[in-house]
Amino acid sequence: MPGTDIAALAQLLDSAARERGEIDPLTPQHGFNLEQAYAIQHASIALRHARGEKPVGVKLGFTSRAKMIQMGVDSLIWGLLTDAMLYEEGGVVSLSDFIHPRVEPELCFLTSRAIDRPLTLLEAAGYLAGVAPAMEIIDSRYRNFKFGLEDVVADNCSSAGVVVGEFCADLSRLNNLGVTMRFNGRPVALGSTGAILGNPLRSVVQASQLASDCGMVLPAGSLIMAGAATAAEAFKPGLHVSVDIGGLGRAEFLTG
Template structure:
């Protein structure tokens, strides 16, 4: 049995990402891999990403909807990092060549106009720091086989980060009811999931407040200009090569991803 450390887990996760290979949960061999340890490993993998030239573009939340929590068997929302290497532009396909088993989920996205720092931030205070609201799609990808992991595992793995796309429709947060904002997930013309902003902790602003207060416990804040993916509104769908997935928002437009070709 391998004796894992925070540094060796960080090395292994980044290697799995680079080599497009999955693996079993670390917690099977390291039962002490809890959430606190997972966040320390996440911080180390971010440090290495920055060292190789990536830049932080924002933060993402995971498992903020009951649908996702029930699917993954975890009832704790997660906070992780976004970098410019994960960003997709309009028309970019899902990068199958760089991912292991990608899935797509719809997101309500905040673009921050002001720095936001916890602790003790309320949803109302968090929303006041938002500049724009957009629709988005996150392409999640786990380094764990069959997406089976513990909380410590998935935090170490940067909450299954892969790629993300932000839509081009931007509105102010006071121009729509974020809790009622609806989305349909359409795969090759068929609606497979429906959800609303209320599926994200009751309101996406609650997710933003949770993120900034959680980051405060580790000495971080959310900076002006960053984007925040507030968490999957519905269960994710497989990004099957050759298919098209559209996140069709009621007021935030369509965010469409071609799923590319097998590689």
Template sequence: MTLNSNEIAALAARLDDAQTGVHDTLSLADDNAVDIDDAYRIQEALVARRLGRGERIVGVKLGFTSKAKMAQMGVSDVIVGRLTDAMQVEDGADVDLHRLIHPKIEPEVAYRIACDVDLDDPDADIVACVDAVAPAMEIIDSRYRDFRFTYTDVVADNTSAAAYVIGPWAGLRDVADLEVRMTVGETTVTGSTAAIFDDPVNALHALLDMCRRRRIPLGAGDVVLAGAATAAAPLTAGAARCEIAGLGAVTVKGIA
């Protein structure tokens, strides 16, 4: 049964209050029947609350771009969340950990869109609309207690989006199988960009398909976070650095 507009607004407010008040909340699925269409409606209402506070949308992020993660969650589609300017962190800058509930950080590949993508053009080539690629890290911060959530919970929570940092942009190039190394305090994780849908460019095609289905616009200047190249690591006080071989490095510093 589809949730009504009042129920959608109430669940979006619940998630927004958790984020702004820096406290967790129980899974929405505990007392609501939320299907995937409702989840995206909640996400839209949640993002609208942020826009109402003066934030602006600057891009999108992909989740479940790992085949292993898809299998774990029992899904066959990527998920899409929205990025706002308030989530941007400059390369090398500080992140106040007191503003986050239980943050984790993961290495990503970022793309920059140079022209508007016509979602209604069946021949639209999203790759042709991309002019740059960069190393990046995303800070995720699920608002759910004890990390207990469903697939639709994640979508409703704007795919756990909290913050992101992007390193130097480079001209568009093949980043299909590059070594990735991320160090967070004493923790080091390694992997490959191949973990992102076998090739991060495949994530762009999956993004276009989802944006068509969910009517999420893709415009000139938008940033796309293509998905995580390794498992996420807890973000603690101190430096976090991601290096992608042949592409570059990006850093951020957690402040407790």
């Protein structure tokens, strides 16, 4: 829609995140397209940067069928991470930071060199320092986590927090590792890293393509969250949340 007020919608989403208040999806009233949705996302991230938050990397969304089916959206999307979204691995994540948070098991890549062009799958590992077991905390700013593609993109793909375990330099066997997420020791989500685009390294290829499409360089030391291997789980206070990724190790946090 030509008259879409990118800045005003970015402000609305940013305020919803800061005040932890749900809002109705924006597209029924404002009818923006995907390109405008990314413009809103970037404008809302610019507000965070203006407050002093630093870029730390990117996250991919809907890289697994499990997530596409859970949310009814079937296109790969991406969002931008800042240092304010980093939560200490092994620390306490307070529910008061969020509206209605959910957690999902992921892999997190760390780049060793700047990515400034689209990479092939064969090249991807050469740009990485390592991979870690990780979890993403998502927190849609939309009522009841209900949205369409353009709305979730404008809302920075529900990004809210990341918890990253220890990095491992061996990138050779990521294809089919078992993924188990537990709440207080009870399995709540089971899957395989193969669910992430058939091979999680493809998320690095996708991130390089998406970044280059919008003229963005991912500097060395960037995080790339590969997207969830399973559906997300809502969480409450008083939990020990962990993810084990076969061969790679564990990431965990407590909820308060």
